[in-house]
Amino acid sequence: MSKVNPEFLKKVKTSDEFNASACLNCGVCTAVCPADIELLPRKLFRYVLLGLDDKVREHQKEIFSCLLCRMCEENCTGDVHISENVLFLRQYFTKEVFKL
Amino acid sequence: MPLPTGDIIGLLRDNLVIRKTVFPISKKNATGWASGLDIPVGGETVIYTGSMYQLLPYIIASVKSLELFEDTFFENFVFLARFFNRFINVSSFIAIPSGKDVREYSTIVRNIARLLINAGVKFGYFYEKELYSGTLAHDLGAEDTFREHARNVYAMLKKEGVKSIITVDPHTTNLMRSVYPVFIDDFDLEVKSYLEVLAEKDIEPEKQIGEDLIIHDSCMYARGERIIDEPRTLLSKAGYNLIELKDSREMTHCCGGPIESLFPSAANRIGAKRVEHLADGNASAVTMCPICLATLKKASEGKLRVEDISTLLARAYCGE
Numbered sequence: 001m002s003k004v005n006p007e008f009l010k011k012v013k014t015s016d017e018f019n020a021s022a023c024l025n026c027g028v029c030t031a032v033c034p035a036d037i038e039l040l041p042r043k044l045f046r047y048v049l050l051g052l053d054d055k056v057r058e059h060q061k062e063i064f065s066c067l068l069c070r071m072c073e074e075n076c077t078g079d080v081h082i083s084e085n086v087l088f089l090r091q092y093f094t095k096e097v098f099k100l
Numbered sequence: 101m102p103l104p105t106g107d108i109i110g111l112l113r114d115n116l117v118i119r120k121t122v123f124p125i126s127k128k129n130a131t132g133w134a135s136g137l138d139i140p141v142g143g144e145t146v147i148y149t150g151s152m153y154q155l156l157p158y159i160i161a162s163v164k165s166l167e168l169f170e171d172t173f174f175e176n177f178v179f180l181a182r183f184f185n186r187f188i189n190v191s192s193f194i195a196i197p198s199g200k201d202v203r204e205y206s207t208i209v210r211n212i213a214r215l216l217i218n219a220g221v222k223f224g225y226f227y228e229k230e231l232y233s234g235t236l237a238h239d240l241g242a243e244d245t246f247r248e249h250a251r252n253v254y255a256m257l258k259k260e261g262v263k264s265i266i267t268v269d270p271h272t273t274n275l276m277r278s279v280y281p282v283f284i285d286d287f288d289l290e291v292k293s294y295l296e297v298l299a300e301k302d303i304e305p306e307k308q309i310g311e312d313l314i315i316h317d318s319c320m321y322a323r324g325e326r327i328i329d330e331p332r333t334l335l336s337k338a339g340y341n342l343i344e345l346k347d348s349r350e351m352t353h354c355c356g357g358p359i360e361s362l363f364p365s366a367a368n369r370i371g372a373k374r375v376e377h378l379a380d381g382n383a384s385a386v387t388m389c390p391i392c393l394a395t396l397k398k399a400s401e402g403k404l405r406v407e408d409i410s411t412l413l414a415r416a417y418c419g420e
Contacts, residue, residue: 034353034354034356034370034373034374035354035359035370060105064105064240064359064362065363067354067356067358067359067370069319069354069358070319070324073323074323074350087239087241090239090241091241091243092241094106094240094241095244098105098109100110100113100242100245
C-alpha cells in the first residue's frame with residue numbers, strides 16, 4: 001500500500017512549476033506520445049498530486065524517458081504544462097534520489 | 101536493465117561544474133569553424149553557438165560507447181567512471197569523435213555564419229570564451245548546476261556589453277530565450293535564431309535549386325519557439341519543392357535524440373519510426389537541429405539522405 005509523504009506533498013503544493021490540477025484525464029497525451037510512454041503524464045501526475053512519493057520513485061525510467069518534445073502539451077485539452085511538470089520531477093530525482 | 105541514470109547525469113553534471121562543458125571538446129574543435137571568416141571578437145550582437153553542433157561528434161561517440169554497455173553487466177561500472185572522472189577526464193576516453201564528424205558539424209556552423217555575413221548581418225563571436233549554454237543540465241533536472249551555469253553565461257555576456265544574440269540551433273534558442281529569463285532576474289538580451297534573422301533580412305538566393313525536400317521540424321523550434329514559417333520561406337525562395345508530412349509543423353514527430361544519452365535503444369526505435377515517415381519517395385529530408393540531424397542519419401541507415409538546412413541554404417544563397 002502506498003503512503004502519502006507530507007514533505008513531498010508540500011514541495012508539490014508550493015511549487016510554481018508543478019501544476020497538473022487542470023488535467024481532465026482525457027488520455028490524449030498518452031495517445032500522441034512519440035515515445036509510447038503509457039504512464040506519462042496523467043497517471044503519474046495523479047500520484048504526484050496525491051503525494052505518493054514511493055509510487056513516483058518506482059517510475060524513474062518513465063520520467064527520464066520523456067523526450068520533452070511537448071507533443072502532449074500541444075494537444076492537451078486542459079492546457080497543462082506537461083514538460084515543466086516532468087522537469088520538476090527530474091529535479092526532484094536529481095536532488096532527492098541521486099543526491100546531485 | 102537500463103543504464104544507471106543517476107551516474108550518467110552525475111558524470112555530465114560533474115563535467116559542467118569542473119570543465120564548464122558536458123563533453124570534453126577541445127578549443128580547436130569548438131572554434132575551428134570560424135577560421136578565416138574574420139569575425140570580430142565580441143560586440144553588441146554576437147553569434148552564440150553554445151557548441152551544440154560542435155559537440156555532436158562527441159555525443160555520437162559517447163552514445164556508441166554507452167550502447168556497448170546498455171543491458172550488459174558492464175553498466176554496473178558506470179559509477180566508477182563517474183568517480184574517476186572527477187580527477188581524470190574519463191569522458192575524453194569514452195567520447196573520441198571521428199574526424200569526419202568533426203569536419204561535418206563544424207562546416208554546418210561555418211555555413212550559418214557565412215549565410216549571415218552574406219546577408220549583411222554584423223556580428224561578433226566569443227571564440228574560446230563562449231560557454232556551453234547548459235541545455236543537458238537543464239533537461240536532465242540538474243537545476244542548481246544549471247542555474248549557476250546560466251548565471252555565469254549571462255554575467256559574461258553582460259560584462260562584454262552584449263545586447264543581442266543570434267543562436268544557431270533550436271535547443272540553445274529555446275534555452276536562452278525562454279528558460280534563462282526564468283532563472284535570471286532582469287534578463288534583457290534579445291535572442292533570435294539565425295533562421296529568423298535571415299528571414300527578416302528578406303535575402304535573395306544566388307541560384308534556384310529545384311530539388312524535392314521533406315521537412316522535419318524541430319520540436320523546440322516548432323512547439324517551443326513557433327519558428328515554423330521562417331525555414332519554409334527561406335527554402336521556398338531558393339526553389340526547393342517542399343513536401344509537408346502529416347506530422348509536421350506544430351505536430352512534428354520527435355526524432356528520439358533527446359533521450360539518447362540515457363536510453364540509446366529507445367532513442368533508436370523512435371528515430372526509426374520517424375525515418376519511416378520521412379523516407380517516402382526520393383526526396384531528401386531537411387533538419388534544423390544538430391540532434392535531429394545525427395539521430396535521423398543514424399536511424400536511416402543509408403535509406404534516406406538527411407541534410408541540415410544550413411547546407412541547403414548555403415548552396416542557394418552563397419552560390420555553391
